[in-house]
Amino acid sequence: MSDDHKALSPAPHNEPPLRGFHAPPRPRPCLVRPRGAATGLAGAGVQRAVRESHAADRDELVAARKFAERALRMTLEVLDQRRPIGQLASVADGAVVSAMRTLIAGELAPGRALGVAVLARVAVTPVDARTAEVFAGYDRGGRRFALAGRIVHSRASGWRLTALRVR
Template sequence: MDRRRSVSQLRTVVDPKVLSAMRTVLSQDLAPGRSLGTATLVRVHVSAAEPHAAEIFASYQRGTQTFAVAGRIERARDSWRLVAVRLG
């Protein structure tokens, strides 16, 4: 979401609907706190939700403010795939 890498690089690990939403956030410059600078990951938690799914929670900082991101990953064949994400 910092545009340090192309969203297209996520194609193999992100659900197409989530990827489309990420592109919209970037094209409309809607990433929370983007004007505060580069995001720095602070903490990540993963919690098993089902045998082939997990909920992820993370916090990140931009400047002096702390933000959150949450999502769901699911096992698909031989890899994990991000199927939902929420920035806040």
């Protein structure tokens, strides 16, 4: 054997690459532009965060709508004197209860002679994270009347009816 061909060859790599076989080389930070800056598209992480925040907003809006329906139905029952006014205090602030007391005492409920008030439609529009505007229609006899109000959410008491207008 000759000494000419006794060279050593490098050992084979036994570990996989760090970033996977098909991963492109990591770009240098000074040359990278934020993803979507030129095209207006957001990355998957941003899209997921937006979806999750909107889902939370949707859940809060559903809860606000359910509360508004319950509170306005109770308000109409109090106006028709089918429910005692003291029960309204569980969902409404003192100013709203006082105004309702005045409407009942003065027989000022709109269209009361037409029959029982039936809640027809309720809509809730968020103002900010803890406040929403509420508007609704209700029927008496063959006529449609309107309600509008504001609900506010607090950690201590949940949703509360803080303002009300009956037409």
